[in-house]
Amino acid sequence: MNCQNFEMIVNDLARQQMMEANARDQALAHTDECEQCAIRLSDERALSQKLRELTSEMGRLEAPGRIEGELLAAFRKQKFVEPRPSANHSRAYWATAIAAAVLLAVVSIVAMSMRPSPTPIAAEGTYIPPFRPGIAAAIGGAEAPPPRGEATPEMRPKRSNNLASYKSKRHANPSLARSNSADNPLDKDALVVDTDSIIAANYDNEIATEFMPVGYGSPMSLQDGGQVMRVELPRSALAGFGLPVNMDRVNERVKADVLVGTDGQARAIRFVQ
Amino acid sequence: MLAGDEEALAALYRRRQGGIYRFALQMCGFQALAEDVTQEVFMALIRNGETFDPTRGSVNAFLVGVARNLLLRRLQRERFYAPIDDNSDDDTTIHESFVTAEGPLDELSRIETINSVRMAVLALPARYREVVVLCDLQEMSYVEASEILSCAVGTVRSRLHRARALLIEKLRPVRQEDVAPSTAKSARCFA
Numbered sequence: 001m002n003c004q005n006f007e008m009i010v011n012d013l014a015r016q017q018m019m020e021a022n023a024r025d026q027a028l029a030h031t032d033e034c035e036q037c038a039i040r041l042s043d044e045r046a047l048s049q050k051l052r053e054l055t056s057e058m059g060r061l062e063a064p065g066r067i068e069g070e071l072l073a074a075f076r077k078q079k080f081v082e083p084r085p086s087a088n089h090s091r092a093y094w095a096t097a098i099a100a101a102v103l104l105a106v107v108s109i110v111a112m113s114m115r116p117s118p119t120p121i122a123a124e125g126t127y128i129p130p131f132r133p134g135i136a137a138a139i140g141g142a143e144a145p146p147p148r149g150e151a152t153p154e155m156r157p158k159r160s161n162n163l164a165s166y167k168s169k170r171h172a173n174p175s176l177a178r179s180n181s182a183d184n185p186l187d188k189d190a191l192v193v194d195t196d197s198i199i200a201a202n203y204d205n206e207i208a209t210e211f212m213p214v215g216y217g218s219p220m221s222l223q224d225g226g227q228v229m230r231v232e233l234p235r236s237a238l239a240g241f242g243l244p245v246n247m248d249r250v251n252e253r254v255k256a257d258v259l260v261g262t263d264g265q266a267r268a269i270r271f272v273q
Numbered sequence: 274m275l276a277g278d279e280e281a282l283a284a285l286y287r288r289r290q291g292g293i294y295r296f297a298l299q300m301c302g303f304q305a306l307a308e309d310v311t312q313e314v315f316m317a318l319i320r321n322g323e324t325f326d327p328t329r330g331s332v333n334a335f336l337v338g339v340a341r342n343l344l345l346r347r348l349q350r351e352r353f354y355a356p357i358d359d360n361s362d363d364d365t366t367i368h369e370s371f372v373t374a375e376g377p378l379d380e381l382s383r384i385e386t387i388n389s390v391r392m393a394v395l396a397l398p399a400r401y402r403e404v405v406v407l408c409d410l411q412e413m414s415y416v417e418a419s420e421i422l423s424c425a426v427g428t429v430r431s432r433l434h435r436a437r438a439l440l441i442e443k444l445r446p447v448r449q450e451d452v453a454p455s456t457a458k459s460a461r462c463f464a
Contacts, residue, residue: 011434015409043441050390050444051409057387058410063294063311068286071315075282078319 001026006037014044211259211268212241225262230255230272238271286315289333292411293340299406300344302395310347314340330420337411338421341403348399393443401436408433 006027012019013027031038232253238245259268293314297307317339318325325335394405407418408429415433419426 011430011437044437047437047441047444048409050386051405053383054387054390054394055410055412058295058299061295061298062291063308067290067308067312067315068283070312071286071319072279072283074316075279075319 001030003030003034003037006030006034007040010037010041010044014041014048016048206272208257208272209243209270211257211270213268214258214266226267227260229258229260231258232256241269241271243271282315282319285318285332289336290315292333293336296337296406296411297340297344299391299394299410300341300399300402301348302391306344306347306351310340310343313343317343331417334417334420337407338423341421345399389444390440393440396443397436397439401432401439404429404432405436405440409437 001023009019009023009027011017013024027041031041233256235245235250235252235254237256238254255272257270257272258266261267290311294307294311297310298304301307301310314336318336325332329335330338394402394410397405403422404418407413407421408415413421415426415429418429422429
């Protein structure tokens with residue numbers, strides 16, 4: 001053992017801590033050879049002895065007895081005082097919960113009353129990019145949407161997912177901007193925004209697959225522009241993308257988001273639950 | 274105790290108050306402050322006992338940890354930096370020393386040594402003082418000390434090593450003065 005190794009264990013040696021017997025023997029043997037380390041160990045042992053004397057001297061000290069009495073008195077008071085704040089807390093909790101429920105109900109009623117029927121929205125209010133027959137063919141099985149104003153429930157665009165791009169488009173296109181003008185055919189834009197915000201609020205509750213490319217077109221991203229549209233498809237369309245189909249529910253419809261490029265072609269699709 | 278059992282609080286207090294009080298006194302050197310801290314520790318336990326998590330350490334470690342935090346806050350706020358004033362009880366201590374079995378001189382020497390060590394410990398920086406108090410004076414293991422100080426065991430070991438080296442240095446001049454007290458005084462002349 002050298003002096004550096006000895007220095008690492010000299011504290012434990014002087015404090016009589018548990019250590020490996022081999023290391024202890026080596027350290028003691030080192031003190032026979034090295035005078036400096038022997039003095040170091042001697043100093044450490046003397047310090048340990050002094051600290052032990054201080055410990056034994058102070059070992060009898062205790063807190064004054066009055067503290068226990070004061071603590072127990074405070075404890076009794078705490079027991080009596082405690083129920084009152086908890087009752088207040090409970091009352092406040094229920095009041096807040098009821099207020100929140102009422103507020104939620106009012107908002108829901110207002111939203112429902114302001115929500116127009118699906119067909120007029122699709123026909124007049126919603127910003128719908130050109131939706132060409134090629135889209136339906138590309139996503140496999142869905143029929144092409146009829147012209148504007150004749151949207152069917154099967155292929156009804158419900159929202160534009162990318163609200164930011166939608167709002168930026170509105171900003172860029174004054175005809176889509178919110179207006180109080182009565183003769184503006186897109187004046188129901190306000191209703192559309194409300195619908196979007198409600199759907200966007202529910203968006204976090206949805207589970208969706210990854211976007212899957214449709215057809216063999218060149219890959220694109222949202223940076224290239226485009227629109228995400230919510231549609232409903234026959235459940236059998238899942239099989240076309242290699243996804244399992246529950247045959248018990250084959251007649252039901254499934255929601256999907258279709259990514260439509262600026263050229264109106266469907267580029268990608270994801271299924272939503 | 275959390276369910277309102279007064280006897281449980283009393284039992285816990287009687288078992289742990291001595292260690293908490295001694296820890297506080299060894300850390301600050303002021304009896305009044307140590308009493309305040311001891312009381313505040315148990316008051317904190319009464320008010321926020323549910324914050325104790327048995328998976329993170331023992332009750333003792335929790336209580337000493339609370340005491341440490343309170344002490345450091347009070348010391349920082351009130352600047353209790355002066356060392357212990359041991360003149361107040363000198364008379365009684367000396368008086369008691371005359372009736373000990375070891376003889377008055379031995380006892381006086383022992384008391385002097387203890388006081389010098391106590392003052393040397395109090396003069397240490399707080400981060401070194403607390404490891405000396407916990408590991409050497411409270412005789413806790415490195416693991417218990419690391420739980421209280423919320424640091425690694427290796428940190429406790431290295432701080433203790435440094436603290437003991439500082440203590441040896443602080444206590445060394447006392448011994449040198451005993452060996453040659455007159456040489457330093459005679460070296461200077463004001464004539």
